[in-house]
Amino acid sequence: MPALRNARTEALRSAPPDSWVALSDDETHVVAVGRTYEEVVAASDNAGITDPIIVKTPVVWSSFSV
Amino acid sequence: MKYPYKSYPDPKGGYDWWAVINVQIANPAKHSPPTKRFEALLDSGASRCVFHASLGSAIGLDFQRGEVEETVGVSGTPTITYLHSVLLYVDGGIVKVRAGFTDRLPLGGLLGRKGFFENFKVTFDPSSEPPGFELERIHKA
Numbered sequence: 001m002p003a004l005r006n007a008r009t010e011a012l013r014s015a016p017p018d019s020w021v022a023l024s025d026d027e028t029h030v031v032a033v034g035r036t037y038e039e040v041v042a043a044s045d046n047a048g049i050t051d052p053i054i055v056k057t058p059v060v061w062s063s064f065s066v
Numbered sequence: 067m068k069y070p071y072k073s074y075p076d077p078k079g080g081y082d083w084w085a086v087i088n089v090q091i092a093n094p095a096k097h098s099p100p101t102k103r104f105e106a107l108l109d110s111g112a113s114r115c116v117f118h119a120s121l122g123s124a125i126g127l128d129f130q131r132g133e134v135e136e137t138v139g140v141s142g143t144p145t146i147t148y149l150h151s152v153l154l155y156v157d158g159g160i161v162k163v164r165a166g167f168t169d170r171l172p173l174g175g176l177l178g179r180k181g182f183f184e185n186f187k188v189t190f191d192p193s194s195e196p197p198g199f200e201l202e203r204i205h206k207a
Contacts, residue, residue, distance in 0.1 A: 006073075006081075008072070008073055009073045009074065009075050009081040010075075012074060012075055013075040020120065020174075022102075027072075036120045036123075036124075037101070037104075037118070037120040037121050037123075037124050037174075038120070038123070038124050041102055041124070044102075051102070051103070052102060052103070053088055053102075053103050053104070053105065054101075054102050054103065054104035054105070054174065055104065055105050055173075055174065056104070056105075056118055056120075056171070056172070056173045056174040058172035058173060059172065060077065061074065061075040061076060061077055062076075062077045063076070063077070063082065
């Protein structure tokens with residue numbers, strides 16, 4: 001579990017800020033990136049990943065108080 | 067159903083746990099297919115569910131034509147959201163939600179009191195590693 005956790009965390013850390021990313025089913029790899037939700041879905045489809053998990057990345061990774 | 071918290075980068079090069087689940091939304095007016103699964107943060111302090119405008123556009127909403135609602139976060143800065151009725155797909159059920167949409171959200175979605183916490187009982191359990199929570203659909207009479 002720690003390895004998966006670290007892989008997920010590092011995948012998100014390496015993703016472009018303020019963007020939309022598609023994660024692999026095990027959430028350890030970014031399989032597509034887009035400026036919008038629709039862009040990342042299209043990129044994910046082009047990569048052959050039809051059931052990704054989509055994450056919106058913030059401008060900076062910081063603690064949330066929402 | 068039990069869910070582990072998910073890990074996210076923190077500003078110091080480490081990680082933090084967030085109470086997040088994968089959800090989908092759909093536009094009942096357009097009979098559109100639901101979005102792909104996206105991560106949304108459980109936020110019991112939020113009055114209602116709020117989603118990023120990019121998701122709204124993808125399901126055919128002209129998001130700025132929704133009813134205007136001003137929200138205020140901890141910074142005190144008002145944010146304009148536009149309300150639309152959507153279907154929220156969560157493990158264990160589909161609920162109709164009057165949700166806010168804004169392009170000023172730093173994440174895909176917030177699951178707030180109206181629409182989410184009024185329909186699901188959430189029990190947080192910090193005793194495990196990773197911590198987690200249990201989600202149970204409430205069926206009101």
